[in-house]
Amino acid sequence: MRSKPKWLFxxxxxxxxxxLYACLRxxxxxxxxRLSLFKWNIISxxxxxxxxxxxVELMSDPLFLEAIFNTTIVAFGVLxxxxxxxxxxxxxxxxxxxxxxxxxxxxxIFLPHVVSLVPAAMAWKWIFDxxxxxxxxxxxxxxxxxxxxxFDPALSLVCLIVLCSWQSIGYAVLIFLxxxxxxxxxxxxxxxxxxxxxxxxFRYVAIPLLKxxxxxxxxxxLISSYNIYAQAFVLASDVQGAPGHLVRVLVLDMLxxxxxxxxxxxxxxxxxxxxxxxxxxxxxxxxxxRDRSRA
Amino acid sequence: xxxxxxxxSDVDRNTPAGLAIDVVLFAIGLMMLLPLVFLISNAFxxxxxxxxxxxxxxxxxxxxxxxxxxxHETPLLRWIGNTLIFAGISTASIVSTSAIAxxxxxxxxxxxxxxxxxxxxxxxxxPFEVYMIPLYLNVQAAGxxxxxxxxxxxxxxxxxxxxxxxxxxxxxxxxxxxxxxxVDGAGxxxxxxxxxxxxMRGPLGAxxxxxxxxxxxxxxxxxxxxxxxxxxxxxxxxxxFQTGFTVDIGHLSAAAAVALVPSALFFSLMRRNFVRGVAGxxxxx
Numbered sequence: 001m002r003s004k005p006k007w008l009f010x011x012x013x014x015x016x017x018x019x020l021y022a023c024l025r026x027x028x029x030x031x032x033x034r035l036s037l038f039k040w041n042i043i044s045x046x047x048x049x050x051x052x053x054x055x056v057e058l059m060s061d062p063l064f065l066e067a068i069f070n071t072t073i074v075a076f077g078v079l080x081x082x083x084x085x086x087x088x089x090x091x092x093x094x095x096x097x098x099x100x101x102x103x104x105x106x107x108x109i110f111l112p113h114v115v116s117l118v119p120a121a122m123a124w125k126w127i128f129d130x131x132x133x134x135x136x137x138x139x140x141x142x143x144x145x146x147x148x149x150x151f152d153p154a155l156s157l158v159c160l161i162v163l164c165s166w167q168s169i170g171y172a173v174l175i176f177l178x179x180x181x182x183x184x185x186x187x188x189x190x191x192x193x194x195x196x197x198x199x200x201x202f203r204y205v206a207i208p209l210l211k212x213x214x215x216x217x218x219x220x221x222l223i224s225s226y227n228i229y230a231q232a233f234v235l236a237s238d239v240q241g242a243p244g245h246l247v248r249v250l251v252l253d254m255l256x257x258x259x260x261x262x263x264x265x266x267x268x269x270x271x272x273x274x275x276x277x278x279x280x281x282x283x284x285x286x287x288x289x290r291d292r293s294r295a
Numbered sequence: 296x297x298x299x300x301x302x303x304s305d306v307d308r309n310t311p312a313g314l315a316i317d318v319v320l321f322a323i324g325l326m327m328l329l330p331l332v333f334l335i336s337n338a339f340x341x342x343x344x345x346x347x348x349x350x351x352x353x354x355x356x357x358x359x360x361x362x363x364x365x366x367h368e369t370p371l372l373r374w375i376g377n378t379l380i381f382a383g384i385s386t387a388s389i390v391s392t393s394a395i396a397x398x399x400x401x402x403x404x405x406x407x408x409x410x411x412x413x414x415x416x417x418x419x420x421x422p423f424e425v426y427m428i429p430l431y432l433n434v435q436a437a438g439x440x441x442x443x444x445x446x447x448x449x450x451x452x453x454x455x456x457x458x459x460x461x462x463x464x465x466x467x468x469x470x471x472x473x474x475x476x477x478v479d480g481a482g483x484x485x486x487x488x489x490x491x492x493x494x495m496r497g498p499l500g501a502x503x504x505x506x507x508x509x510x511x512x513x514x515x516x517x518x519x520x521x522x523x524x525x526x527x528x529x530x531x532x533x534x535x536f537q538t539g540f541t542v543d544i545g546h547l548s549a550a551a552a553v554a555l556v557p558s559a560l561f562f563s564l565m566r567r568n569f570v571r572g573v574a575g576x577x578x579x580x
Binding site: 007008009010011013014016017018020021024025026027028029031032035042089092093095096101104105107108109110111112114115116117118119120122123124125126127129132134137166169170174223226227229230233234251254255258259264267268271272274275278279282 | 313316317319320321323324325327328330331333334337345346348349350392395396398399400403405408411414415418420421422424425426427428429430432433448449451452457483484487508511512514515518519529530533534537544547548551552554555558559562563566569570
């Protein structure tokens with residue numbers, strides 16, 4: 001029994017997992033980086049090295065620029081809705097904590113975050129529908145003329161922001177609630193003794209303590225919005241087959257370049273841009289955390 | 296989640312202000328659910344009622360026509376079956392690889408382990424969409440398009456799972472327990488299966504729900520590796536079905552509702568587990 005070397009079990013146990021990681025994560029990531037420097041159309045034998053040419057071309061590609069513009073608008077649009085609304089809802093729910101009904105509040109706000117993307121997007125598509133949708137009928141009551149929500153380029157971005165915010169608010173509320181529970185009760189007591197109203201106590205006691213959590217949720221929200229695809233896919237394709245306005249987001253543009261235009265190297269370069277955006281956001285988060293803990 | 300001994304607020308239970316908050320939260324909760332409620336109710340409406348304004352929440356003349364029509368038009372049940380199998384195997388793989396790797400990296404001390412753990416965590420920062428294309432090329436070269444293994448390739452391991460298990464093992468499983476078993480002559484495999492695994496039921500449960508959810512809602516990857524109607528997952532099948540020319544809103548709603556209701560129920564029931572998992576990661580495609 002003692003004759004087996006001590007390292008045998010951990011190594012044997014780990015090797016299959018490491019093999020999977022090497023094939024399914026490390027290799028394809030490295031391959032994306034490599035392909036982004038080549039010009040390649042899948043079929044051709046020729047795969048010339050072009051250096052940074054793909055990236056240079058991206059910088060003046062109107063479709064890519066549109067995609068990155070749209071994606072950025074959506075990501076920050078979702079952010080400015082999700083953080084304040086999520087924070088306000090978490091504060092309200094927290095104040096009703098321990099009551100039976102607070103379970104309903106939490107579940108109903110969280111549910112949109114967990115239901116499947118496609119059916120949820122289909123539900124919103126009906127709401128936004130120009131002819132049948134309740135949204136146009138609703139604004140009609142207020143004398144506002146019907147809008148073609150999913151066809152107008154600017155309005156379809158608004159629709160996408162609404163859909164994505166509806167999904168991400170539940171996550172923000174969940175994390176904020178965890179944060180709020182960690183605020184020591186004694187701090188609220190102290191604020192109250194000093195004559196602070198409950199709003200003031202929240203504003204000046206809880207919010208400063210929640211800053212790291214807010215930062216974390218902001219970064220997660222931005223990163224997941226830069227990756228959106230299913231939502232844009234569903235909202236953009238029209239029910240009756242008419243050409244709906246395509247909300248070109250980054251992942252959509254990348255897949256189109258790769259699978260419709262067969263420009264694999266070029267699409268890989270787009271993937272690298274997405275990776276850089278995500279790394280910058282993650283890096284900014286770490287940096288801000290470190291500065292905070294030093295200060 | 297709720298803690299009755301510790302009302303962490305200054306709004307007293309049933310003051311007017313407290314009740315006003317209840318009204319606001321109740322209204323917002325209903326608004327959040329409204330799109331889903333309409334979707335389900337539309338699934339049971341007749342064509343004229345679908346056009347009615349204001350839209351009814353409970354159909355006047357509920358009909359099963361839409362659901363039967365959709366089951367006839369599309370292999371919806373097959374898509375559900377495909378997705379269940381795909382999500383089930385993905386979950387099993389993620390739970391077992393995370394359990395073993397997290398345990399080994401947390402309790403054994405070889406000089407290169409920190410590097411391995413660092414690489415695993417580093418890959419978790421990279422979104423799947425970034426390395427999807429090379430992965431697709433490999434799956435294609437191996438002839439695995441439109442197959443279950445091809446679908447699974449993207450969903451066999453999860454860095455967050457390894458992180459979660461390692462965290463749990465280092466903080467909650469004492470070394471003395473493992474040493475005692477070794478002194479008694481237990482083999483390492485036996486210790487893992489009989490002692491460690493049962494202790495990890497909590498975190499593995501949370502991980503399983505999270506992994507299942509991730510596979511169930513996967514979209515971009517299944518969309519590119521399946522091109523044949525019979526191999527679609529539910530999300531892909533639905534998304535492509537709704538691009539069709541002749542589909543009416545009743546049928547669309549019926550298909551979406553059939554997909555939505557089981558998952559919504561499942562995740563409501565699993566809320567505790569799910570919240571634990573999601574609170575630790577920003578996982579969402």
